[in-house]
Amino acid sequence: MIAQTIQLALAPVFVLVAIGNIMNLLSARLGRVVDRSRELQRMHGETDGIAHDIVVRQIRILDRRIHLIGKAILSLVLSGLAIGTTVAILFIEELLATDLQRFAAAAFLLSVALLMYALWLFLKETRAASAALRIPADYLELDRRI
Numbered sequence: 001m002i003a004q005t006i007q008l009a010l011a012p013v014f015v016l017v018a019i020g021n022i023m024n025l026l027s028a029r030l031g032r033v034v035d036r037s038r039e040l041q042r043m044h045g046e047t048d049g050i051a052h053d054i055v056v057r058q059i060r061i062l063d064r065r066i067h068l069i070g071k072a073i074l075s076l077v078l079s080g081l082a083i084g085t086t087v088a089i090l091f092i093e094e095l096l097a098t099d100l101q102r103f104a105a106a107a108f109l110l111s112v113a114l115l116m117y118a119l120w121l122f123l124k125e126t127r128a129a130s131a132a133l134r135i136p137a138d139y140l141e142l143d144r145r146i
Contacts, residue, residue: 005094009087012108016083019115023076028123029129030069050138061132065125072121075114082111092103 030094039061086107093100 001094005090009090011046012035012083012086012111015111015115016080018078019083022118023123026069026073028074030064030066030073033069034067042106043112054136054138058132061128065128065132068125068128070096072118075118075121079111079114079118081112082107086111087119089115 037059040055040062042054043055044059086104089100089104089107093104
């Protein structure tokens with residue numbers, strides 16, 4: 001019976017591995033965003049006029065990205081904890097010979113919901129990053145025919 005429980009617990013553990021990989025990706029993105037924000041903060045006091053406005057806009061976008069990444073990482077950690085809870089419930093169910101399937105299902109569904117929320121936040125963060133990469137209209141000089 002324990003062998004069966006171990007087999008049953010493998011699927012949630014694979015989800016836990018995926019969560020870890022996504023957290024690794026987000027942590028790397030957060031590191032790059034923080035490095036860029038430090039550089040822009042240094043530039044903040046050295047610029048004025050349009051250049052200063054551009055720096056401020058970029059700092060605001062980075063602040064939003066930091067917030068989104070932080071929320072996504074929190075959601076992934078909570079998802080991982082729910083996965084661990086699922087696995088623990090499966091083993092407790094087996095050891096106590098009691099029916100805890102609904103609790104295991106609820107913990108697993110909570111984990112999936114938190115994972116989906118984290119992925120939604122990741123999508124929003126990548127959209128914010130894309131917006132930051134767009135060239136400001138001031139530099140495009142769209143009113144000029146070239």
